[in-house]
Amino acid sequence: MRSSFFLVCALVVAAGLTLAAPAGAAPISRAEAARLGAERGPVVREALAPAAAAAGVNDAAGKVLAYAPRVSVFGGRREGAFGSGLELGGSVSQDLSLHGLGAARGRVAEAFTRSSRGGVERARLEGGSAALLAWLGVLEAQQLVALRSTSRSEALELARVADARVARGVAMPSEAALAASEVGAAQLAEQDAEGRLVEARAALAFTLGIPPAPDLVATGALDADTTIELPLRHDHPAATEARAQIARAEAEAKLARAQASPPLTLGVNYAREATGEQFLTGTIAFPLPILDPTRFEGALQRANVLSAQARANRVAAEIGRDQALATHDREHTREVRDTLRTRVTVPLREAVRLARAGYQAGTQDATGLLVMRQRLIGAEEQLVHAFAEVQRADVRSALARGTLLDEAGR
Numbered sequence: 285m286r287s288s289f290f291l292v293c294a295l296v297v298a299a300g301l302t303l304a305a306p307a308g309a310a311p312i313s314r315a316e317a318a319r320l321g322a323e324r325g326p327v328v329r330e331a332l333a334p335a336a337a338a339a340g341v342n343d344a345a346g347k348v349l350a351y352a353p354r355v356s357v358f359g360g361r362r363e364g365a366f367g368s369g370l371e372l373g374g375s376v377s378q379d380l381s382l383h384g385l386g387a388a389r390g391r392v393a394e395a396f397t398r399s400s401r402g403g404v405e406r407a408r409l410e411g412g413s414a415a416l417l418a419w420l421g422v423l424e425a426q427q428l429v430a431l432r433s434t435s436r437s438e439a440l441e442l443a444r445v446a447d448a449r450v451a452r453g454v455a456m457p458s459e460a461a462l463a464a465s466e467v468g469a470a471q472l473a474e475q476d477a478e479g480r481l482v483e484a485r486a487a488l489a490f491t492l493g494i495p496p497a498p499d500l501v502a503t504g505a506l507d508a509d510t511t512i513e514l515p516l517r518h519d520h521p522a523a524t525e526a527r528a529q530i531a532r533a534e535a536e537a538k539l540a541r542a543q544a545s546p547p548l549t550l551g552v553n554y555a556r557e558a559t560g561e562q563f564l565t566g567t568i569a570f571p572l573p574i575l576d577p578t579r580f581e582g583a584l585q586r587a588n589v590l591s592a593q594a595r596a597n598r599v600a601a602e603i604g605r606d607q608a609l610a611t612h613d614r615e616h617t618r619e620v621r622d623t624l625r626t627r628v629t630v631p632l633r634e635a636v637r638l639a640r641a642g643y644q645a646g647t648q649d650a651t652g653l654l655v656m657r658q659r660l661i662g663a664e665e666q667l668v669h670a671f672a673e674v675q676r677a678d679v680r681s682a683l684a685r686g687t688l689l690d691e692a693g694r
Contacts, residue, residue, distance in 0.1 A: 311503045318692035321415020322408040324493030331407035335400035345393035351379035362558035373555030379547035388539040395532035402525030413683040418488040423502040424672040425481040432477045436470040506671040510678040520686040526596035533592040537585030544578040546571035610681035617677045621670040632660040
């Protein structure tokens with residue numbers, strides 16, 4: 285019989301075999317996945333779109349008049365007792381803000397730049413974490429395909445032995461039929477794993493901001509040590525963005541009040557009457573402080589400020605919650621992994637070895653061996669998942685602390 289199934293599983297899982305990319309494949313390492321996700325991920329591209337307008341907003345806020353000047357002209361013919369002729373005239377006026385409209389625009393532009401920058405930093409963190417989780421999905425799916433491929437090979441070998449035993453008359457035909465069904469089940473499981481790998485690769489390509497690539501290969505070891513932990517960031521990008529959104533809402537509230545406030549108007553009028561007389565006058569118009577026309581705009585913008593403050597409080601609470609859960613998750617996933625590795629798979633491997641020896645010696649039929657083999661396959665796949673969960677817990681922990689991109693590059 286060829287090399288045993290549990291020995292191959294031990295090499296793939298327990299020894300943390302590093303999967304190399306086959307020839308012609310597109311290899312993606314852990315650090316590369318985090319970098320590309322933080323640079324080109326969908327959430328990053330979405331955040332960069334408004335940020336690209338920040339320079340134009342700042343430039344427009346400082347170089348344009350708060351109000352455009354107005355020009356009016358009139359002309360016509362006068363007929364009357366004192367003469368007749370053409371009359372021409374016009375006026376130029378300029379509105380001036382009494383409530384600092386230009387300065388309010390400048391503050392909004394500054395707040396817009398800060399909030400856009402904060403949104404990009406938050407998106408880079410989320411994009412990097414999404415790419416890392418998708419990369420782990422590919423790495424796990426690759427090892428699942430390898431395990432199930434080995435399982436199918438082992439099932440084929442058992443079926444060959446069972447056919448030989450039936451041919452020699454030392455086993456019932458039902459034993460060969462049972463072994464043949466095991467081959468079919470193993471092939472079906474391998475096909476399922478291949479389907480999972482296709483889905484995982486599509487998800488990874490999406491988070492990396494690249495077209496779907498069926499040849500993507502995650503290179504690395506599923507049991508690699510990812511316990512790097514940098515000091516907790518007090519300026520978590522999500523919290524920084526939320527605070528910037530409050531400042532932006534407050535600046536926009538002041539801008540709305542300034543825009544709704546009536547301006548001071550200065551003007552110059554010129555006219556030439558039909559009699560040939562001309563006159564030049566100046567005008568000034570200012571609002572009477574009888575009522576506040578900005579109450580509606582102020583109340584409306586106040587709702588936006590309160591909403592931004594509530595969102596900042598929620599984000600801070602979510603960060604605290606995620607950090608607490610991440611600490612527990614890192615410990616719990618490692619406990620599960622160690623239990624599976626030492627108290628489940630090791631005894632099962634020994635049980636399968638003994639059952640196989642008994643089957644080869646003719647002291648045991650295939651039923652017991654196949655049952656124990658199925659349990660071992662399930663345990664090995666659980667162990668692969670447990671290794672992946674440990675790394676996912678580390679990704680979520682670094683995301684909650686705001687240090688993911690720094691840790692991923694190490």
